[in-house]
Amino acid sequence: MEPFTTHTGVAVPLQRSAVDTDQIIPAVYLKRVTKTGFDDALFAHLRQQPDFVLNRPEYVRGSILVAGPDFGTGSSREHAVWALRDYGFRAVFSPRFGDIFRGNSGKQGLLTGVIPEPEIERVWRALAAQPGIEATVDLEAQTLALPGLAVPFEIDAYTRWRLLEGLDDIGLTLRDETRITEFEAGREAWRPTTLPIGTP
Amino acid sequence: MTDSTTAPAASAASTQRTPSTRTAKTLAEKVWDAHLVKRGEDGAPDLIYIDLHLVHEVTSPQAFDGLRAEGRPVRRPDLTIATEDHNTPTVDIDKPIADITSRTQIETLRRNAAEFGIRLHPLGDAEQGIVHVVGPQLGLTQPGITVVCGDSHTSTHGAFGAMAFGIGTSEVEHVLATQTLPLTPFKTMAITVEGTLKPGVTAKDVILAVIAKIGTNGGQGYVLEYRGSAIRALSMEGRMTICNMSIEAGARAGMVAPDDTTFAYLKGRPHAPKGEQWDQAVAYWRTLASDDDAVFDAEVFLDADELEPFVTWGTNPGQGVTLAGAVPDPASMADPQQRASAERALEYMDLAPGTPMKDIRVDAVFMGSCTNSRIEDLRAFASIVKGRRKADGVRVMVVPGSARVRLEAEAEGLDKVFTDFGAEWRFAGCSMCLGMNPDQLAPGERCASTSNRNFEGRQGKGGRTHLVSPLVAAATAIRGTLSSPSDVASEVLV
Ligand code: SF4
Numbered sequence: 001m002e003p004f005t006t007h008t009g010v011a012v013p014l015q016r017s018a019v020d021t022d023q024i025i026p027a028v029y030l031k032r033v034t035k036t037g038f039d040d041a042l043f044a045h046l047r048q049q050p051d052f053v054l055n056r057p058e059y060v061r062g063s064i065l066v067a068g069p070d071f072g073t074g075s076s077r078e079h080a081v082w083a084l085r086d087y088g089f090r091a092v093f094s095p096r097f098g099d100i101f102r103g104n105s106g107k108q109g110l111l112t113g114v115i116p117e118p119e120i121e122r123v124w125r126a127l128a129a130q131p132g133i134e135a136t137v138d139l140e141a142q143t144l145a146l147p148g149l150a151v152p153f154e155i156d157a158y159t160r161w162r163l164l165e166g167l168d169d170i171g172l173t174l175r176d177e178t179r180i181t182e183f184e185a186g187r188e189a190w191r192p193t194t195l196p197i198g199t200p
Numbered sequence: 201m202t203d204s205t206t207a208p209a210a211s212a213a214s215t216q217r218t219p220s221t222r223t224a225k226t227l228a229e230k231v232w233d234a235h236l237v238k239r240g241e242d243g244a245p246d247l248i249y250i251d252l253h254l255v256h257e258v259t260s261p262q263a264f265d266g267l268r269a270e271g272r273p274v275r276r277p278d279l280t281i282a283t284e285d286h287n288t289p290t291v292d293i294d295k296p297i298a299d300i301t302s303r304t305q306i307e308t309l310r311r312n313a314a315e316f317g318i319r320l321h322p323l324g325d326a327e328q329g330i331v332h333v334v335g336p337q338l339g340l341t342q343p344g345i346t347v348v349c350g351d352s353h354t355s356t357h358g359a360f361g362a363m364a365f366g367i368g369t370s371e372v373e374h375v376l377a378t379q380t381l382p383l384t385p386f387k388t389m390a391i392t393v394e395g396t397l398k399p400g401v402t403a404k405d406v407i408l409a410v411i412a413k414i415g416t417n418g419g420q421g422y423v424l425e426y427r428g429s430a431i432r433a434l435s436m437e438g439r440m441t442i443c444n445m446s447i448e449a450g451a452r453a454g455m456v457a458p459d460d461t462t463f464a465y466l467k468g469r470p471h472a473p474k475g476e477q478w479d480q481a482v483a484y485w486r487t488l489a490s491d492d493d494a495v496f497d498a499e500v501f502l503d504a505d506e507l508e509p510f511v512t513w514g515t516n517p518g519q520g521v522t523l524a525g526a527v528p529d530p531a532s533m534a535d536p537q538q539r540a541s542a543e544r545a546l547e548y549m550d551l552a553p554g555t556p557m558k559d560i561r562v563d564a565v566f567m568g569s570c571t572n573s574r575i576e577d578l579r580a581f582a583s584i585v586k587g588r589r590k591a592d593g594v595r596v597m598v599v600p601g602s603a604r605v606r607l608e609a610e611a612e613g614l615d616k617v618f619t620d621f622g623a624e625w626r627f628a629g630c631s632m633c634l635g636m637n638p639d640q641l642a643p644g645e646r647c648a649s650t651s652n653r654n655f656e657g658r659q660g661k662g663g664r665t666h667l668v669s670p671l672v673a674a675a676t677a678i679r680g681t682l683s684s685p686s687d688v689a690s691e692v693l694v
Contacts, residue, residue, distance in 0.1 A: 001270075031301045033261035033262065033265070033304055033305055033308045034261070034262065034265050035262040035265040035266050035269065036265070036269065076368075078368070078369065078370055104370075107370065108370075168270075169370065169374055169382070170270070170272065170373065170374055170377045170378060172382075173247065173374065173377075173378045173380055173382065174377070174378060176237065176238055176247060177378075179237050179238050179247070180237055180247075180249070180378065180379065180380055183237045183249050184249075184379075187249075188480070188481075188484070189477060190473035190477035190478070190480055190481045191251055191342075191345065192251070192252065192339070192340045192342055192345070192471045192472075192473075193278040193279060193471075194252070194277075194278055194279060194280060194281040194319050194340060194471075195278045195319070196319060
């Protein structure tokens with residue numbers, strides 16, 4: 001996983017609250033067998049509305065999502081994070097996130113920053129004044145900066161550390177690889193293996 | 201600046217229990233502690249070693265895809281085994297699979313197994329079948345080991361005194377890559393069932409009664425340990441049925457301490473230890489029982505003598521009554537949430553309060569699933585239907601849990617008993633347990649099913665499910681209405 005320090009990209013105002021994981025990615029897309037290529041599934045139903053924000057040309061290349069409260073609530077599908085990531089989003093901001101969504105995001109390199117509602121609305125106003133402008137997310141400083149406006153965001157220390165280090169769950173565990181190898185050396189010989197019978 | 205060497209405490213960590221401070225340990229704590237690669241500090245999860253990873257076609261494709269994307273190998277192919285079950289057809293298994301999603305998932309598993317060097321038992325192979333039937337039958341599921349699978353009914357394997365639980369797709373990837381999982385310790389609950397089960401009352405009735413008692417959330421955050429004389433008296437198949445449905449009580453896992461019944465089941469199985477290693481293993485396995493003074497975080501007691509054949513009337517496994525009972529009246533329920541859920545369930549199930557359970561007609565009987573599709577389950581079903589004809593208009597499907605079980609049943613002539621009875625004798629797989637393959641109920645159809653979930657639409661859109669034991673399923677298939685085994689001649693009871 002790539003470390004996250006700063007990111008600059010088009011910020012997209014998603015002026016809706018309670019965007020649950022079913023809206024982020026409708027259930028019909030869950031049948032796929034890959035972990036990537038979900039970009040077309042992102043907000044699939046919402047995108048059928050012509051005035052949906054991602055249908056506006058200035059936001060098509062969006063990589064920072066600025067959403068209303070309770071983003072990512074509902075079913076625990078990890079696909080919601082995959083779809084946002086595959087579309088190109090690196091960071092999502094909201095006054096409140098669904099817990100499981102937030103946990104899944106941190107594990108997969110998508111930054112979720114909490115910004116109180118009045119500040120989110122200020123960002124929305126700034127974006128409305130200049131649609132398609134770029135913003136900069138600075139994870140060290142914990143700020144979201146637009147021309148003439150910088151707002152702080154919150155993120156828990158553990159997730160922040162993992163993002164800065166670029167550690168996915170597996171990467172994190174593999175830091176303890178020596179211990180795993182040591183543990184394996186001490187396993188009893190009679191413990192089962194799945195090797196075909198007769199194979200030493 | 202960040203400190204790149206130490207991690208801040210995990211934010212979501214919970215401090216549910218602190219096992220290291222207890223000297224007397226429960227079975228679950230013993231197995232946990234024997235698999236500690238690293239004790240988590242400051243509320244971070246423990247790192248637990250996984251002895252056996254079972255893989256199937258539904259929850260593995262994205263895990264393998266993730267490994268590929270990061271260029272990671274499978275750390276221990278020799279502790280990993282794959283089989284095809286959820287999507288496999290149970291008829292015409294030599295023909296290409298018609299459903300495109302099913303076919304893609306199965307073909308993807310075959311490609312991944314070949315690429316990553318994993319042993320796979322594909323459709324048509326003698327060891328193919330439902331993962332939770334295959335592991336024990338090969339002797340891979342053993343006392344004191346940790347078992348995971350991307351499937352919630354992995355709890356089945358706890359019947360051997362293993363710590364076994366279901367995991368999500370990203371955890372499947374994690375185990376493939378590291379053979380470990382970061383986990384927060386579970387709480388422990390003792391479920392003690394003392395006494396003797398009456399004839400016709402089986403393990404399935406015990407677990408349905410447990411769930412009705414503690415509720416579908418009663419086990420949340422716990423590993424359940426089933427104990428007491430009634431549990432000790434059960435066969436391994438019966439214990440598996442009980443542990444299987446621990447998940448329906450909301451628990452992470454269910455366990456039974458290993459004993460002579462366990463060892464007798466395992467002895468001589470293909471992957472069981474042999475010779476001197478067998479003796480070493482048994483000596484260790486005997487140490488696994490919970491210490492007499494071990495403390496459980498919660499305790500529940502059931503009287504086996506009072507249990508009766510059980511059946512569900514609603515749309516969750518906790519909504520059940522005895523077969524002699526009637527559909528309850530939601531109006532009599534004090535808890536508003538429970539009442540609302542019962543009202544919705546009765547509407548979906550098209551049942552009126554007060555209807556005697558035995559007056560309810562069924563359209564289908566499904567004998568199968570990882571809860572009840574082992575050879576003993578098929579024998580139990582056969583013991584009731586032998587020499588009889590099924591009720592007119594009732595479709596009866598018998599689906600063995602594995603190809604091996606099918607072969608065994610055929611060697612015993614059970615297939616003949618089933619077909620003479622008028623049942624369909626099918627190939628192994630999950631089948632109508634979840635209706636991912638074409639084995640589904642039509643909208644409005646009602647089924648007595650030996651599976652584990654009666655959720656809306658579980659066995660097909662609009663289908664109505666009553667969870668029952670194999671004996672109740674057999675009696676129901678004979679009479680066409682929900683029936684207790686004692687309704688159809690008590691002399692043939694096992
Ligand atoms: S038989 Fe049913 S419950 Fe068991 S693994 Fe298959 S789908 Fe899941």
